[in-house]
Amino acid sequence: MPGDVIHLNVGGTRFSTSRQTLTWIQDSFLPGNLLSGRILSLKDETGAIFIDRDPKLFSVILNFLQSKDVDLSGISLSALKHEAEYFGITPLVRRLVLCEDLEHSSCGDVLFHGSLGPPCPPVPEILEKKPVSQSTSNITRSPQHTTQAHSRSQSMHVNQAPPRQDAATRVTSCFGCVESRTSFRNVQVDKHRSDVLGYLNPLKVTMVQGHHNWICISYPHFVCCFRMKDSTGWHHIWSSPYMENAVDRVALNAKVVAQNQENTNKMVAASMGSFVQLWLIMDDGSSREIGMFDLSVSVDSLFFIGSQLVALSQFGKIGVWHSMTQHWQIQDVIPITSYDTAGSFLLLGCQNGSIYYIVTELYKDPSEDMVTALSVYLTPKTSLSGNWIEIAYGTSSGTVRVIVQHPETVGHGPQLFQTFTVHRSPVTKVMLSEKHLVSGPYGEQDDQQVFIQKTVPETDKLFIRLSSNGQRVCVISSVDNSSIAAFCVHECEGSNRMGSRPRRYIFTGHTNGTIQMWDLTTALEMMNKSDGEPRKGGPTPEELMKLLDQCDLTSRNTTPSISPAPSVLQVPMGPTVSYQSSRPNSIAMDSDAGEEDGNYYPDTIVTKI
Structure with a gap:
């Protein structure tokens, strides 16, 4: 009743x-x-x-x-x-x-700069395997949418590549549109990416790279580029054809300087297993495939040094595509465990405890520990003297060392300057700047270094903190509650308007394919103006419990554990090799260094220089 x-x-x-x-x-x-x-x-x-x-x-x-x-x-x-x-x-x-x-504002608060919708994925095609030449003349136009033995290998190209789409027959219709450079410093071995994931979620963002006012977004089976203009903002410029194998790495060069080419051309590279595919992109969205090249072993890192494309494998191979000669060249070196670039130099940290300028040994660790992290800092060049070269590196035993070379001592090699033994596990990342040495997470060589803390694998929140003291800058929350799958910090050039200056942004790629942009420059300015207020660091217990609501914890390993696990620090056994360190350099580098993007880890040691 x-x-x-x-x-x-x-x-x-x-x-x-x-x-x-x-x-x-x-x-x-x-x-x-x-x-x-x-x-x-x-x-x-x-x-x-x-x-x-x-x-x-x-x-x-x-x-x-x-x-x-x-x-x-x-x-x-x-x-x-x-x-x-x-x-x-x-x-x-x-x-x-x-x-x-x-x-939590649905519009993303004052730091939210904008959102880019996912592009239409290219349609996969069933093609026969065809021989691949060095370059092709096929021109496509994509629609714009607003919004170890140190022995020398001969130059070679791929005679046969995985099935791929012919640029001239590319289908532009789409189906079901739905909502740190990576380096050996992290010794990340993620070669076993499942292709099934790409079919289940073809628009999940896997990588975000930035260079000048361009960004390159990687999805499981294609890549695309967005460009920013003062008048129109960010808009989609180009999408690659469908790639049958999952994309492992991407690289972007938004300023190509080469013979018989205009400075407006851009280059985009993608690696799939041991293969590297390279395109030339024009400002109007048209593209030309330069070629597909084979490193013969899996590509662990892909980046540009100036207008030259470099592919590295931890098994001890370097592949370089020269923009001047238009040739692909492979060099065998000692198994690589870390690397960094400084100007036009490529320095390698190797398994035998030495640091090499390609094949020339510059320095050997006193304990002969594996060099697991590497960072180079060049002081500004003056009229009285040249550059000071400062190199910080971490080892498999947890030691961090700083070595320096004066302009007056060129030819004598770097000298050991400082040693720090504050880590009890292998060092996965170091970053040296003018004022600080940061070991642990990723930092940029700027006055205010930041690192990004992603607490759980599936989350819509990122904690932005200062690397120098761990204080919180801001918390980024996805405006559409989608999980953040990839991210990068990138500085975009200022506009031509009077008083404009470069601004730093955080680009987040999401599981639904969208790209969201956040104004890091404003966040840092707001933090500096709030002096005297108590500042948080990482997530509070209440915030952590909320983040763990959708997570299952396991007792199979420690939580949190170092990333990567120590088991992946051992370089897999490759072919038998011999060492001939007297061999001269056989790969030359030129032009300026590329941009830096990376991964972020929660444990930090900061040393004042």
Whole structure:
């Protein structure tokens, strides 16, 4: 009967109310299941229906059912919303969702700079395998959318490549559009990427790279480029044909300087296993495939030094495509465990504990430990003297050393300057700047170094912190609640307007294919103006618990554990090799260094220089 009195025992606390109070929301848990007898109810010794829930939260819900009033004093908003969802109190859930929106704006707050929708993925085609020449003359136009032995190998090209789409027959229709350079410093071995993932989620962003006012986005089976203009903002310029094998690495060069080419041309490279595919992109979106090249072993890192494309493998191979000669050249070296670029130099940290300028040994670690992380800093060149070269490196034993070379001592090799033994596990990342040496996460060679903390694998939040002291700069939350799959910090050039200056952005790639942009320059300025206020670091216990709501923790390894695990620090056994360090350099580098992007790890050691 509507006037019946219902007695409830919720978590040991007894409540009495009318049936009418509990049943005025027809689709809730109480009238639809418990009181109707659809589910078996348990009663206590007094005959009250027992419900094993939190009595404090239930009292707030019962008060809402009685008076439509909500008292949030001393109540966790998320906990109350979770309880209201359990009981199916839809009107209360809607009110609490609006309250949560006060803390998290759907438009992304003042730091949110914009969002780029996913491009239409190219349609895969069934093609026969064809011989691949060094270059092709096929021109395509993509539609624009707003929004070890140190022995020398001969230059070679791929005679046969994986099946790929002919540029002249590319189909531009799309199906189902839905919503740190990577280096050996991290010794990341992620070669076993499953192609199945690409078919399940063809628009999940896997990598984001930036160079000048261009960004390159990698998806499982294609890559695309966006460009920023002062007048029109960011818009889609070019998408690659469908690639049958999953894309492992991408590289972008937005300023190509070569013979018989205009400076407006761009280069994009993508690696798939041991193959590297290279395109020349024009400003109007047209493209020309330069060629596909084979390193013969898996490509672990791909980047540009000036207008030259460099592919590295930890098995001890370097592949270089020379923009002047248009040739692909392979060099065998000692197995590589880290690298860095400085100007036109490529320095390699190797398994035998030495640092090489390609094949010339510059320095050998006193303990002969494996060089697992490497960072080079060139001081500004003056009229009185040349550059000071400062090199910081980390080893497999956890040691961090700084070596220097004066302009007056050129030819004598770098000298050991400082040693730090603050790590108990292999060093996965170092970054040396004018003021700081950061070992642990990724930092940029700027006055204000930042690192990005992604606490759990599937999350829509990133914690931006200063590398120098760990203080929090800001928290980025996806505006559409989609998980963040990739990210990078990149500085874009200022516009031609008076007073404009370069600005640093954080680009986040999401599982639904979108790219979201965040103004890091403004975040740093806001932080500097808030002196005197208490500052947080990483996630608080409350924030961490909220992040872990959708995660399952395992006891198979420590949580958190170092990334990567020590087991991947051992370079896989490759072909038998011999060492001939007297062999002269056989790969020459020129032009300027490329941009730097990387991965981020939570443990940090900061040393004042």
